[in-house]
Amino acid sequence: MKDKTIDYALRATWQAVSRMYNEEAGKHTSTMATGFTLLSIDPDSGTPSTSLGPRMGMEATSLSRILKSMEDRGLIFREKNPDDGRSVLINLTDFGKEMREVSKKTVLRFNEVVKAHITEEQLKAFFEVTEIINDLIVEKKIYTIDNTPKPHKNDKKNF
Known part of the structure; x- marks a missing residue:
């Protein structure tokens, strides 16, 4: 442990978690980024596109690519925000809600197993x-x- 730096431990652990989530997501022809986005969208009322990036800690350009891909796959749809006509709400389709549940179960399973070992x-x-x-x-x-x-x-x- 004395040779490891703090940033190395953080990076190596995050890389392992990321690989694990991407392997699980791949079983559903998805990615970790898509799963994280699904979990960040309010399943009932949608989420304004302008608040989604900051909520996820992502740049708008990266998020735009993910959202485009999700729209192409039928996971989300966009509509004008009824409260603010200048913005767009990102909503989950029924398929998006199903995949959100898969993502949620995956994250909860990870947490359960880790908590069982510490x-x-x-x-x-x-x-x-x-x-x-x-x-x-x-x-x-x-x-x-x-x-x-x-x-x-x-x-x-x-x-």
Whole structure:
């Protein structure tokens, strides 16, 4: 463990999770990105296209390609937003709702199996660590103009 960097562990783990989800999605001629998008769309009232990208943490160009593919496959349809005529709602078709359930079950299964192999304390620590990493990045406390590390609110060390 002493030779692994934090970013390496995050990247390697995410790559493994991504591969696993893509293998599962492939069984349904789909992708992880499509499954994630299905889970991000409100199945009852749809989701405004303008809020979908930020909700998923994706750039508009990447999301546009995914949505086009999903529309071609009959998973979604677009309609004018009745509350705001300038925007478009992304809605799930019946097939999209079925595939959303498949994606949901896949994610829940992953969570169940992981939780069965770790303690509540380990899971809590995992979420605490990821929150700190995200905060450090968002607050630009890793790479600053003067390149001096800035303490985080949960830091155990004094700088």
